[in-house]
Amino acid sequence: MLTCGLVGLPGSGKSTLFALLTGLHDVPPPGGSVEGRRVAVVPDRRLDLLAEHFRPKKTTHVQLEFVDIPGLMPGERSRTVHFLDAVRATDALVLVLRGFAHGPGGPGGQGADPLVELDTLEAELILADLAMVETRIERSGATAAVERVRDHLGEGRPFSDLALGPDERDALAHTSFLSAKPVVWVLNVAEGDLSPAPPAGTTGPVAGLKRAAQARGVPMVVVSAELExxxxxxxxxxxxxxxxxxxxxxxxxxxxxxxVYGSLGLISFFTTQGSEVRAWTVRRGTRVKEAAGKIHSDMERGFIRAEVISFDDYAAVAAGLAETGRPDAGRGPSSPGNRILVAAREKALVRLEGRDYEVRDGDIVSIRFNV
Structure with a gap:
């Protein structure tokens, strides 16, 4: 299971978000900490609709592991080392930034400025990467690729912003950079500042951070831990x-x-056979034969064909049947979901795909196999 670390300065609200994400009953008070790891369900309305239609005995969502990483205190060496060690053990990072004026100040006691907090967090990751590169140069000498990385990091820019050629990537394949990890920025705002779409041209923490996120291609989520x-x-x-x-x-x-799920390059496909409706995790670009192995190794070994319908096509057929007012049925073969699939086959929306088909996000898949 992939692991995502929540990081932030003290008072950012990261521990509250960690507790809420992972279903902890005891949500820490403002300024409190959890510093643990727990599994969280990744909500998916598509899976919920399939469960409503197929009426299974069991519904299984995909899951991610989240870690509440100790808060970074700039200038406290021992705590910084602890922070960096925890970051190294993650696959992705959520940078929690404050977008509210009250509460503890930022670095040096300043008022909350999410862009300043972002720079503070990223600087620690970049400096750790730079120290690692310089140590490598001292021990093994400098290559062109390593020197390029050193110069880039020395300018205060994260590794993720560096465009490398195939040969350079091969030369650095066994080096793990903290500032290369997939990231999501979270802006934690006061309840009164939360809105689904701030007006265009507005100023303030939401607009400023959103512009930075768009410029760098980083996913950004605005939440209110207070509201959550x-x-x-x-x-x-x-x-x-x-x-x-x-x-x-x-x-x-x-x-x-x-x-977070998307930042890791993950997609979901669904199965509806038997007594379980389930979402499965694969990386974008995975071929269907390999995806079949996620369900069971026999399915990959004896793969013949896959029956596939996109969720959008399935939902469109379901909506059309709902308009006809046909009564719902029971479970199993007589469930509404199976009636929808029958109608989809009549419209030629269920396709037969071979082993090289790349699974798409939201595909509903049934594997034909023989062992």
Missing amino acids: REIAGLGPDDAATFLADLGLGEPGTARLARA
């Missing part, structure tokens, strides 16, 4: 009403989990 804490204490119906009143379709933690 309130939502966590409500029942499902009350939470849905509360979110609707704010013009939000779902909690920010759900959007964050999906953003």
Whole structure:
């Protein structure tokens, strides 16, 4: 299972978000810390709809492991070392930045400025990478690729911003750079500053960080840990009403989990056979024969063909049947989901694909195999 670390300066709200993401009952108070690791479900409305239609005994979402990394305290060497060691053990990072004015200040006691906090967090990762490169040069000498990386990092720029050629990538293939990890930026704002779409041209922390994220191609999520804490204490119906009143379709933690999933280059495909409806994780570009092995090794070994329908096509057929007013049926072969698949086959929307087909996000897949 892939691991994502939540990092931030003290008072950023990262521990609160960690607790809410992973379903901890005891959400830490403002300024509190959890510093642990737990598994979180990645919400997917597509899977929820399939479960509603197929009525399985079990529904399985994809999961990610999240780690609450100790807060970074610039200038405290021992704590910085602990911070960097924890970062090294992750596959991706969520940088939690403050977008509210109250509470503890930023570095040096300043008021919260998310761009300053971003620079502080990234600087620690870049400096750690630079120290590693310089040590490598001292021990093994400098190659053209290593010198290029050193110069780039020395300018205060993360490794992820460096365009490398194939030969350079091969030369650095066994070197792990902290500033190369996939990242998601989270701006934690006060409840009153949360809106689904800030007006164009506005200033302030949301607009400034959003411009920086767009310029660098980094996923960004705006949340209010204060609001998420309130939502966590409500029942499902009350939470849905509360979110609707704010013009939000779902909690920010759900959007964050999906953003992390996407930043890792992961996609989901679905299976609906038997008593379980399930989402499976593969990397973008995975061929269907390899994806079949995720379900069971026999399916990959004896792969013949895959029946595939995109979720969008499935949902369109389902919507058309709903308009006809046909009554729902029961479970298994007589479930609404199987009736929808029958109708989709009649429209030639269910395709037979060979072993080299690249699975797409949202594909509903049934594997034909023989062993």
